[in-house]
Amino acid sequence: MSQNSTPVSKRRIVILTEGHTEPVPAKTATCILRYRGDEAVAVFDREQAGKTAGELLGVGGDTPIIGDLAQAEGADTLLVGIAPPGGRAPAEWKPILLDAIARGMKIVSGLHDFLGDDPELAEAAKKHGVEIHDVRKNNERDVASRQGVREDCLRVLTIGNDCSVGKMLTALEITNAMKRRGADAKFVATGQTGIMVEGDGVPIDCVVSDFLNGAVEKLVLGNQHHDTLIIEGQATITHPRYSCVSSGLVHGAMPHGMVLVYEMGRDTVMGMSPLQVPSLEDTIEAYERFAGLAMPSRVVAVAMNSRRFTDDEAQAERERVSERLGLPVADPIRHGCDDLVDAIERLRGEVIPAAATATATG
Template sequence: MATETRKLVILTEGQSEPITAKTAVSVLRYRPEEVVALIDSTQVGKTTDQVLAVGGKTPFVASLKETKGADALMIGIAPAGGKLPEAWRKIVLEALEKGMDVVSGLHQFLSDDAEFVAAAEKHNANLIDVRQNSERDVANWEGVSEDCLRIHAVGQDCCVGKMVVCIELDQAMKRQGVDSKFVATGQTGILVEGDGCPIDCVVSDFISGAAEKLVLANQHHDVMFIEGQGSLAHPRYSAVTLGLLHGCRPHGMILCYEVGRTSVSHMQQVPLKSLAELRDTYEHVAGLMLPSKVIGVAMNSRLVTAEEAEKERERVRAELGVPVCDVIRHGPDDLIEAVINLRQQLVKQ
């Protein structure tokens, strides 16, 4: 997706909470200047900072009629199954009738809907499905520059903050004058960064090849932070996790998790694997392609107090023997140090 500046109104009707509305949250966090308002009639009178802890005074409004200056409607949720709520169809049609583009990261492509296509053509609007792709290449791993350090975020579960960790680390490295690149592999990351590949919507045979193409396209940078997807231990999403891991062949990994979560996302009957077990699993599986170690842990501590987060941080640090931090609460410095140390070690080899 191109990075030209848009003026967005984001649709989160009835679903304005950090997990389901993670697309809205991340766009508000990293591209706040593009957001005019969020549509959610259940939150009218509040700001996004009050409800989602990002976005400052960006308002919630009840409908498109209350927005001014927006040229695009963005679907702000990433629900399980990736389908557009039926009640939202009329809002999408209203936006198209106003000549507004509609941007969606759902698995259900709006451009496959005849009614939406007809409305877009009639009113000179665009349907932008971020997950659409034509990846058909297999991996062969030729011509890769080993001068570019590849760091990959992996997870205990999905929806734990792998994308946010990569963006925060990328921005921190840039502040140090390092030529760094955030490599987006999901719809929200693509919306934030302006490029990337929706790995979870690539045909399974071509996932590794698509990941490899992302690496090849960005190997001119000094460091790339490659967004992770799902988890090797998630019964639904492990296939995309494995394909991405083998395709990007990271030099090092950051293991991400959410404090207090005990079961797999969307599957409460399935308990989470321990961080230690997953650390060993990721290192073993990654090592089938290239030796790689977990060099740090990124904790998502949004649901606990600062004191509880600090105790958890010390516990995990003692258990795994690597730096641990919440990149939002504590800042990314501990993980940045681990990345720099790994880079120096590889140079010496």
């Protein structure tokens, strides 16, 4: 798989969120706590020390917030737990990173700023025999060819009408739900946090643009021994900043179907206010038309992120949107993924037999 793979092994992790311990900026932290929580020893934020991850992030339960690495006895990894716009490391974090290195802790970072390229950090890591693993660093240099693709491997891509709405979480939850049903499903990570959770993947927002589609296609080819690939979406093709990443992902993934993800109550585009988020209908039309330039694909279900609303409000929204779009709708955390998985299995029944027949008679 990719040279960016992080081996899935038992670690003792301190998650660094200093000054940013909130669900959206610390989305990497929340996902590690949710999916690799058994490895999390503590969260580091001096301003919030004494509280718990559950209090501040809504996940992680009693995982403590600490303000001194000496409190994390036995920890062997410091993992950067934020995903800020532009992916830059806060300058005030350097003493914390140097302290971790001096304690012999491996540094894992998904930032665009490669910590291993910082001379002071690199020298300290060399001195103490410590690895700095920049998850986004890659040498992808393949272009897409559309050769050797197994059409009996179902490909499903999560998409959104904005950034940070829950595309990765939805893909992980769907994959896990399918596995519980006994399906041979694989979560395909395309971002730094997904790679940290899954242990493999490619950080496509840090691949040279000419090779982006090819990097995603390589992920498909490398995982198509599974029956179903649930491919992690990135940003959205309608975002003025990040549409290039999303577009390459669609054409590289060649999805048979898509699951649309949106956040209930979000009106403006992240980082671009007062620009309004496109409607769900417009988003579906744009994605289906764009994906359809390469191969037929359609949205088969909708995942809603209702974290800021009550159960009753979320249920009412779920019913309204389902009736409006004629699609199954569910919040993967609040409602589970059964309706979403059912839609994917219906899609399999429609497209895989047809693909197999076309291959046999072609």
